Amino acid sequence: MDIELLKRLCDARGIPGSEGEIRELAAAALEPLVDELRVDPLGNLIGIRRGSGPRVMVAAHMDEIGFRVSHIDDNGFLRLMSVGGNRVDALASQRVVVSDRDAIRGVLFLEASVVRKRNEPGEKQAPRMEDYYVDVGLNREEAMRFVRVGDMVTMDRDMIELGEGFSGKSMDDRVGVFVVIEALRSLASHGAEICVVGTVQEELGCRGAKVAAYGLCPDVAVAVDVCSAEGVPGAKDYKDSCALGKGVALTIVDQGTISDRRLVAFVTQVAEESLIPYQIHMGARGGTDARDIHQALAGVPTMSLSIPTRYVHSCSELVYRADVEATIALLARFLEKAHETTFGFGERLNSGTAASDCQ
């Protein structure tokens, strides 16, 4: 595995709508692997590897959760708007980067009065986004030179190797982008027409994937994303739906998608035949690009291949190396074999008529 690429992808900054940096990195890595590479009107990065078989869309989102500057106060402190599902009860004392123009650092803190209130007996109110501010160590006049309302704010945490895995600020979903690139790199012969998509704005509701699917008219689609792994202190065993180190997670249902059963059956069979460790996963919260892809056009059979991740939406998201490897292997083997089946849809998939109808 190209750990250096994973680190660069993970450390790049890109909240929904500001995926430029990550798109450039992904494009550079994809360029030698595809026959066609383009960016669609919403910013999705689309690479196509030609084939005569069914058209398979593989999506991984490029954006990460973060913030935008909403206000600069009289003393140069910044207030933020949350972008995506931030866990706002645990943001104090994080270091952040305010970028879009000159990147400057800041520290994210809770207003003192809120801290005091929270320590009063019986106080139940957890911090809200508006209780936080960013201290960039500048007065208002200086701050105005570097920062404007709307600027992107991301966590300042570089990816490291940690134990048997990797920990970083935006495994969700840079590890997915990485898996797609590595799968294409290891791909042997294939019959399918493979459309890989680095989608934008997943964290705000899969807006990129929706239009990408419309444009590509895939016969079948796979979203590669992270899923929440429990098994940490305080978790109830019966809530464990997947675990670190037990292989790629085949998501059969989450809060946005019920995966296509025939697709899941085929992928499971590929995993079995190729001796790739996998686990069946049901997601109790959250969803992936699959949510909007499977509802695109007249419907696209879709599932998620998920990388088990602890502490999703923290800046210390943790994945295991073995699971990433298993996901890469399964995606590659699936793409190699995708033309060998009709997924139970009869002749439609191999005829390519659905695709041509669209274009």
Place this chain on the structure above:
Amino acid sequence: MTRHLAGHGMEIGLLKRLCDAPGVSGAEDEVRVIAAEALGPLVDELSVDPMGNLIGIRHGTGPKVMVAAHLDEIGFRVSHVDDKGFLRLMGVGGQWLETIENQRVVVNGRRRLPGVLFREGGWLRADALSSSDTGPRKMDDYYVDLGLPREKVVEWVEIGDPVTMDRHAVDMGDMVCAKALDDRAGVFAMIEALRKLGKHEAEIYAVGSVQEEVGCRGAKVAAYGLSPDVAIAIDVCPARDTPGFQEHEYIAALGKGVALTISDAGTIADQGLLGSLCQIAQDGGIVHQLLLAGAGSTDAREIHQVRAGIPSITLAIPARYTHSCTGLMHKGDLYTCAELVGGFLEDAHRFRFGRSLRWK
């Protein structure tokens, strides 16, 4: 390459190295080595006392002046390894529990292992986005995930291993942002003062003290051993010039110079010493502020009560977010602190300290 701050000539690289080094109370070794290397060329004698205090002596014939800055930082020790390999921690020193969740840490055992610090159940609530939680936090709720199975963890980690925050110091314009500014900034200011010291008559004891965060235990015995005539503790003080504090609650503000501590929860500064320092600051045009702190204390707390009493004061460098891993300090304040300490050491022989009077 060491970067020099324009106009100030301080070796900020040394400050960063000091801050980045792990050194919870009782495990200050790495910090002591860095401080010893920097102090070595500046003193006539350099030693480590039985408790671990680093003591540099620069000889003189005048009054004996002790300058103390503590080497240790707050942190944790491993208290338990559970059957899945997660670590539980005991806090060392005053923890600010609101700030430790979702931080990266280093376990400094047989191997240096990175880990992530989370709160039991904290990242698992079904309702992921609204925050229904919760009131005060407890240390018991937190654990460290090393991303390793228990077999590996027990091979490399022992109960008692020190755990520190994994945050490297960075420049933020005129500011520096780091963990452990409390009190590596003080150690740094002490070294800077000696580096720039001109002629002096005082016998100077520069002490990097241990175990301040658990009750100034190092400074106490160092003062006993050195028996100084007068003492200055250099430490940080909280600057509360941030959102959520009223102006009358600021205590100290960044960028307004070294803070002369009139009193804190542990020490009332010696009046004569305070007067001398104010005079030196005024004469030398050193920007400074006066500080009255209702809580917190420094090595001065123990030093001034050693033997039959030692006139003491704290010179404080204001820092925002002390006891978090993202402390914020103005380099200009560090500079004024080093200036004032240096000025005092050069002038110490001109002053008489202590109020002991003899009637007969």
